[in-house]
Amino acid sequence: MVRAARKRTPQVSLKGVFLHAVRAVGGDDRRGGVVAEALDFLQRGFDAHYARGHAADGEILAGDDAYAGAVEIISCLNEPHFVAVASRMIRDGAGHISSGGEVSLETWVPHLADLLRVISGESVERSRDRVRRAAREAAG
Known part of the structure; x- marks a missing residue:
């Protein structure tokens, strides 16, 4: 019996939400891209690892490759804070899933806001508001 894949991460694109939030800051910042x-x-790493209850070896490898790609891309910015936030996102998301839950966008909003704060220079509260607004606009 083949089970339908079940996505356990936000239905909205993290990339799209973040780009929208960066544009709202008014910057065309390369770091934002x-x-x-x-x-x-x-997000692709999470989807590969956790789309079904038990990922096949190929899905696990695809997920690992995507995680490595995320860290490699973000490390090019040479800002350890970005790598630390990405690590926390993976840890927190995996924790939600391992306890039987799903990763909502709200789970990752504080992390996205922290990333935006570094780029924008705004307070984390202002960045959190921008991320939430961008998520609402992206969703609907």
Whole structure:
């Protein structure tokens, strides 16, 4: 019996949400595009690992490759803070899934806001508001 793949990450693109939030800051910041690309890889890694209850070896390898791509892309910015946030996103998302849950966008909003804060220079609260607004606009 083949089970339908079940996505356990946000239905909305992290890349799209983040790019929208970066544009709202008013910057065409290269770092924003790099971070958004890394977020896309991170989301693909989660989708490959956790789309079904038990991922096949190929899915696990695809997920690992996507995680590595995310870290490699973001490390090109030479800003350890970005790598630390990506690591926390992976840890927190995996924790939600291992406890039987799903990763909502709200789970990752604080992390996205922290990334945006570094790029924008704004407060984390202002960045969090921008990310939430971008998520609402992207969703509908």
